[in-house]
Amino acid sequence: MKKHILAFSVALLAAGAAHAQSDDTLAKIKASGSITEGVREASGVLSYALGNGVYTGFHYEVCANIIHDVQKQLGLSNLETRYVPVTSANRIPLVKNGTVDIECGSTSNTLTRQTEVAFADTLYVEDVRMAVKANSGINSLSDLNGKTVVTTTGTTALQVARQYKRAKNVDFHEIFGKDHSDSFLLLETGRADAFVLDSQVLAGRIAMARNPKDFKIVGETLSVEPIAIMIRKNDPAFKKAVDGSIARQVRDGTVARLYDKWFMKPIAPSNTTLNLPASAATRAAWENLNDKPAEAYKVN
CATH class of the missing domain: 3.40.190.10 (Periplasmic binding protein-like II)
Known part of the structure; x- marks a missing residue:
């Protein structure tokens, strides 16, 4: 009987340790030397595929910078980025179950979704x-x-x-x-x-x-909806790292330059221009970084 109790206790401790590890993304990244990014194949200029496993876009580039900053924070000489194409239907489950560490697509931040996942500070209001x-x-x-x-x-x-x-x-x-x-x-x-x-x-x-x-x-x-980078809930250290990188990118003008590149200039592969200047709501989000859900925004 005692053996069964001991085995059960060990199993519970192992399960708890695995859960804790999944909730500590920075520890997971440092231990594995890799980060898994959820990317979209056709989410406008926020994230899309160019073919042959190559992705690009506004949020994709913001995330590349976030990953670089995380690498520096963890003191890693190398950090491998693994890409997982996600869809509107599976992106939240894949973040929740640990398959994807950070989702860099076109996900709306809503109160309902905040019960399942967390969002980085908003850089684009749609x-x-x-x-x-x-x-x-x-x-x-x-x-x-x-x-x-x-x-x-x-x-x-x-x-x-x-x-x-x-x-x-x-x-x-x-x-x-x-x-x-x-x-x-x-x-x-x-x-x-x-x-x-x-x-x-x-x-x-x-x-x-x-x-x-x-x-x-x-x-x-x-x-009117805030579109934001998505991460797991209950992981304050990783959210702090992600939001810190976003703040740095706003502060040094990176976000403004990336916005101009993707929304105001010709983009691959068609070499066409969207010509969508940053809205007042988007600029307000840059000036006052926050992770408020869509319900906090009003349609004019």
Whole structure:
């Protein structure tokens, strides 16, 4: 009997140690000499794939700088970055279960999500609108009556669209793309009349389309949402390191330069320009760094 109790106690101690290790990302990074980054393959200019396992984008570059600062903090001569492509549907579970240490995509910081994960300080504040074909005649959300609207599975845009549908008594059919590329393809091929999502993702998909002039972003702002880098909950040391790097990048002008590079200048692979100046809300976030959720923001 005592042997069984001892074995059970050892098992509990081992499980507790494993859990503690998973909640101490800095210790995990130092012990393994590697960090695992969640990246997106088509999240506008925040994070996207160039092919052959190469990723880039605004949040991707911010995260590269964070990882470099973490390496210096830990005194590591080398730190390997391992990339895991994530989707809107699996990004939160992969952060929670320790598969991904830091997710550098286009995740909205919401109160509901804060019960499962933590967010770094916000560097980009997004508005949710819709993309349509330029010749569709759709200019407002009220024009969606009887139309088909696509959103990407696992995004907050779905809830926002449904709220509008109920509030305005607009009857539209909902379909879902498995990722942003799939959602845009549904719009491009005429299977959807409108694609509702973050404006910068919509602008990025349009910029990379075969004929960008065939599409436009229209309609009212459905919601204003802080988009932030995601990490595990209950890991104050890692959050402090991440937020400290972000503060440094704001302070020395890195963030402003990266924003100009990705939102105001031609980007690969299409060499097109989004021409999306930093909004007042985004600039306010830089000036007063915080991790407030979307519910703290109001639609004007």
